[in-house]
Amino acid sequence: MTDPNCIFCKIGRGEIASPKVYDDGVVFAIKDIHPRAPTHILLIPHAHVGALADAAPQEADAAARCVRAAAQVARDVGVTAGGFRLVVNQGLDAGQEVPHFHLHLLAGRRLGAMG
């Protein structure tokens, strides 16, 4: 369910201190340590979900719960009027650093073109 060596699993379990801005027991959210926008929050399933393309249905459901949580967090932090972007990095070409599925919630500035 969780990976003992994974940084996001450790944060989820509370082994590494990182204030959670949201936690519904399935998904938690933390501020990105290197924010790329005025609002940069990570939505992370407590369960260790690895490569999205290989995810079992239950894991994919946990990933989907991140989208629901992102909408709630966007409302909580007041960025729905200005808008926001949700990003998933998967694998090498996307520059994924942490191999535990997560959504980036970016907001607070004009985000420019993707790619």
Ligand code: 5GP
């Ligand atoms: P990825 O490139 O895997 O999609 O994004 C991983 C993100 O996690 C990066 O934006 C990075 O700044 C963030 N990050 C990595 N380690 C930590 C950490 O220990 N705490 C927090 N809050 N963010 C982290």
Ligand code: ZN
């Ligand atoms: Zn993990």
